[in-house]
Amino acid sequence: MEACKCEEKWAKLEEIIAAHRGQPSALIQVLHEAQELIGYLPRQVLIAIADGLGVSLSEVYSVVSFYAHFTTKPKGKYQISVCKGTACYVKGAPEILERLQKELGIKPGDSTDDGKFSLEVVRCLGACGLAPVMMINKRAHGLLRSDTAVTVLQGYE
Ligand code: FES
Known part of the structure; x- marks a missing residue:
């Protein structure tokens, strides 16, 4: 994960995804947990979530852009x-x-x-x-x- 550069966070993200593997209905929850973990949702994370839950990347993007709470850019100080x-x-x-x-x-x-x-x-x-x-x-x-x-x-x- 280039944007995060943190193996520990990446491993934790994989755990979150694994807990919901193949469950498209868990998308919002997983996005929420991933953002809590990393602080934002870079593209590489969204790809991993889409793959893991079995939803298309465009669907993931449409959910992320619908909810103002989600962000694909790092937050400022x-x-x-x-x-x-x-x-x-x-x-x-x-x-x-x-x-x-x-x-x-x-x-x-x-x-x-x-x-x-x-x-x-x-x-x-x-x-x-x-x-x-x-x-x-x-x-x-x-x-x-x-x-x-x-x-x-x-x-x-
Ligand atoms: S509407 Fe702004 S604080 Fe309630």
Whole structure:
């Protein structure tokens, strides 16, 4: 596994696949476990999962792209999750997201070239009273405006 370069993780992944060999219905569960293990889902991992479970690679890709939770790219050191749940949406989340995209030069689902930041859109973070909210790793930042969101970001640079 070129992207992972870790024999231990590869062996663990093979165990996960072996536990569900020939079971296409376990696809989501296996993808979830693989992402927990590796942090993302590189192509080589998806090929191994497709082979092991007996599903086509295109089917695996369509599941991965359907669920925002799955990612085929490594996450940045700082993972920014912008909430676009209803409360955050009406209080300006789209503008905040737009501003962060411009600032970082990436779209949701991508990481900056230096591997420092990755950006994703999530649904309600359970902090609607602080809307609009974004999380950076495990820390929530609320009552944002687009300019304060950028200031928060600069604190991580
Ligand atoms: S909608 Fe954003 S925290 Fe609930």
